[in-house]
Amino acid sequence: MAAAPRTDPVATRLAGWIAPVVDAAGYDLEELVVTPAGRRSVVRVVVDRDTGVTLDDIAEVSRAVSAALDANDGDLGRAPYVLEVTSPGVDRPLTEPRHWRRNTGRLVAVPVGPPGDVEAVTARVLEVDGSGVTLAVEAQGKPGAKKRPPTRRQVPWAELGAGRVQVEFGRPDPAAADEPADPADDDDGGGQ
Structure with missing residues (x-):
């Protein structure tokens, strides 16, 4: 104990x-x-x-x-x-809604999911509201493979762990970060 x-x-x-x-x-x-x-x-x-x-x-x-x-x-x-x-350093864990709000647009590593089914993800913080955080989750890929676009995921506060801001030396264009891929868009309509 x-x-x-x-x-x-x-x-x-x-x-x-x-x-x-x-x-x-x-x-x-x-x-x-x-x-x-x-x-x-x-x-x-x-x-x-x-x-x-x-x-x-x-x-x-x-x-x-x-x-x-x-x-x-x-x-x-x-x-x-x-x-x-x-002021807090970049290594401060994101635990409060205000921490998440202040880091909108930043890349974070965070455990997400319900108890017993938690996964660690790397994602960009897109939006923060009273219900939780909207993330652009980066797809896990094999080294050297073509990078897939991120997937938008709404995570309620109860399923959001303590996040850590990831240091980036070249941040992407903010407009590009606002439009992550939608899983329904995987079909390009080309009739494969």
Whole structure:
């Protein structure tokens, strides 16, 4: 039996001060971690928003969070800390609808399907709505074989695992990604 994760009381207390500041600035607090580092602590704050996060945004949030921490430093016991404000990296798992929405158009690897019948697929995120995610699933082919066009697949939230963005050095034309193959289109009508 696995032990339940422990709640860090310092991080919980800090979240009470930091979350409203981050929210007021128009960002989502994705993660807050407090890590001991010698006599200091590292307070790592990860923020994101739908339009993305720039270095100027990070600086703005960092100033606001620092001011909130300074205003409450008596509650921290004046312990020294290092504040790190950052955005999520590409390796962050896509687990929330907002994560998927923010990665529309990106290539992801994700397990999909009902429990007991899950398959790992590589697909491009086409659309995200209240019912789930529409993917353009890449066809699995043999190495060297002609690449087949992707198949459009609607995956409900209950059947969608944690996705991982795949790094691409040359992204395809967005218009081409919006029109994956329909399995019914496999017959070219040529009367073979």
